[in-house]
Amino acid sequence: RKNTPSLPKTMTTHFSPAYPWDKSSLKSMPVDLQQLEKLDAYALKVNVKNSVEELVKALLKQARTDLEKVRVIWMWICHHIEYDVVGYHNKSQLSSKPRDVLQMGKSICEGYAELFEHMCRLAGIQCKKLSGHAKGYGYKTGQTFTGDSDHAWNAVYLEGRWHLLDSTWGSGSVDDAFTKFTYRYNEFYFLTHPALFINNHFPDNSNWQLLKPTLTLKEFENNMLHNSNFYTLGxxxxxxxxxxxxxxxxxxxxxxxxxxxxxxxxxxxxxxxxxxxxxxxxxxxxxxxxxxxxxxxxxxxxxxxxxxxxxxxxxxxxxxxxxxESVDKAMRFPKDLLQPVGPSWFSKRQGFLQPSHKEPVLHTNDGRCSLTFTLGKDISVQTSLHTDGSSLTEDEGRRHVLQTQCKSQVKLKVHLPHAGNFVLKIYSKKRSDPGNYDYVFNYLIRCLNTEVKWPPFPKRYIKWLPDYEIEEPLSGLLPANRNVHFKLKMHSIAKVLVQAEDTYTLTQNMGYWEGTCNTSGCTEVFVMVHENANHSFYSQVLRYEVETQ
Missing domain, CATH: 2.60.40.10 (Immunoglobulins)
Structure with missing residues (x-):
């Protein structure tokens, strides 16, 4: 131990810098936080303010290993010393001597680092106070660092190598106006891996980066700032x-x-x-x-x-x-588009498997597209279509999407009313739930062809079941004075009528109900079903409009 250099002159084996970061741990040595919980709780309860020596003595009662000694000192400082926002603005009145910091219970980074170093030395741990530039409070993306260093932190020597920590940033944060400090403990800055610490700490002496190769100040300035949340969120x-x-x-x-x-x-x-x-x-x-x-x-x-x-x-x-430098005006998105766009692991988790379209944007030239999914859960699905401007009411938006569901297969047919950008929103709910549908995800549908003008699909009523299918006519707007052929797939039905000016009966053929109706003399056409041959009443299942003359 005695022969350890207090400051690395060269990168000897002492430093064995672990670089680059292998993404497995945020720390420079194994730390079992669960095992330290009791020790941490003990450190928070110690309340000795008369001298630094007495404080260290009290803290060390529960600490056996060097790591535990460093840990109790770290925990105590992070929870008992607050950042001195007033002192920061008036540094001439400020003492960063360990004794004064302890008495005051507050300091700026300099005082935190000096108290930490002093307490470690009293505990028999080698510790250094380091200074340098930090991307901390007030940092602006891309700024350069000139002049004297503006931050202080520490290095401790444990298990044969040096490790970095910053108790100022471990203790909490200041608000944007730099007038108020809030205690908010941050585990990230305890024995941080050097490859992550360099992200916002640049020491005056580059050896203390504990990295090989070391970064230049220019590289530090140009590097992306990842705050501690970035790493703690994985x-x-x-x-x-x-x-x-x-x-x-x-x-x-x-x-x-x-x-x-x-x-x-x-x-x-x-x-x-x-x-x-x-x-x-x-x-x-x-x-x-x-x-x-x-x-x-x-x-x-x-x-x-x-x-x-x-x-x-x-x-x-x-x-x-x-x-x-230049704006792509063509890439304006509808205001109803929600982020993220397209299917993902999240929609899969909600039960939407094997989407036919994995990309977020669907391009259609003729204004029509179809999508399919397999449902991995027992859910009901609902959709809506939106575009900017007032060209689509909510009900019309629904009617431009035709949905069929056969067992766990869902098929969506979309016919756009005109060219432009549309949002197709997909909702679901548990089939057994009486409640509302929850939004799951959406697609962006683009059509540049200005000739496109599809009418909505026919209006479906409550008795139109999810696994019924319309083969023809798909358009909800029928031509006037014409014979129109109907072909519908419906099960568990005794009789099907099409009611126009006259009433027409469809006949069953290979699983489909088929027949022809004439649209003259009427403005709308209804498809009605008899669910039971013994009943006399019919239920409406579809409604078509007829073009006006």
Missing amino acids: LLATHPETPIIQTVNGKASVSVECHPGTLFMFKLKGTDKHGLMTLKKDGMELDIYPQNTGRHKLEIFAKPSKAEASDDVYTCVVEYVVEC
Whole structure:
């Protein structure tokens, strides 16, 4: 122990820097947090303020190993010393001597680091106070660091090598106005892996990066800032890795890599309307189309999808600045489009398996498209179609989608009323539930062909069952004064009538009910069914409109 250099002159075996990060642990040595729970609780209860020596003596009563000694000191400082926001603005009045920090119960980073170093030395642990630049309070994406260092932290020597920690950032955070400190313990900054610590700490002496190769200040400035939430939520990487990105032909693309089961959202200048985000099993992909030139702030938020995660809020994990030189006006998205777009592991978890279309956007030239899914749960499905402007009421939007369900197969046929961008929303509920449908996911449907003009499908009534099928006529608007052929697939029915000016009976043929009706002299046509040959009443199942002369 005695021969250990107090400061690394060169990268000797002492330092054995573990680089690059293998993504398996956030710490530079194995730490079993569950085993430390009792010790942590003990450290929080110790209340000795008369001298640093007495405090250390009290803390060490429960600590045996060097790791445990460092841990009790760390825990005590993080929960008993608050950041001195007043002192920060008036440094001349401030003492960062360990004795004064203990008496005051508050300090700035300098005082935290000096108290930590002093307490470790009293406990017989080698510890260094380090100083350098940090991407902390007030940091702006892409800024440069000049002049003196602005932050202090520590290195401790455990099990034959040096480890990094920052008790200032472990204790809590200050608000945006820098007037209020809030205790919020952050485990991330205890023995942080050097490859992650370098993300926001740049020591004056580059040896203390504990990395090989070391980063230059320029690289540090240009590197993406990942805050501690990024790693604690299990995120692994972002692409691109530079914080400032330029659009190409009005578009910029970003992706995040993570462990499965993370949900994402984004904001570009405070809104999620100018992008297309898709969830992937191990991350997300995002295409951004700013609708103004200039610099835009892009924030990406994440949260674990596990239902048991109590604080079910999205946390900002990464920020970019998007520089936009030209705008792609064609990439305007309907306001009803919800992020993420397209099917994903999340829709699969809700019971939508094997989607025929895995991409978020469906392109159709003739204004028609069909999609299929297999349902993995006993659910009922509902859909709606939306577009900007007042061209579609909610009811009409529903009628431009025809849904059939045979056992676990769901088929959706979409006929667009005109060219443009449409949102197809898909909802579900447990079949046994009387309640409302829950939104699950949506697609963007694009059609550029201005000739397109499909009428809605016929109106379906409650007695039209999910597994009934319309072969023809699919259009809910029938031509006037014509003979129209009907071909419908329905089961458990005794008799089918088509009521126009006159009434026509359909006949059963190979599982279909077929026949012809004439549309002259009427404005609407109903299909009615007799469920039981002994009953005299009919139920309406479909309603068609007839074109006016």
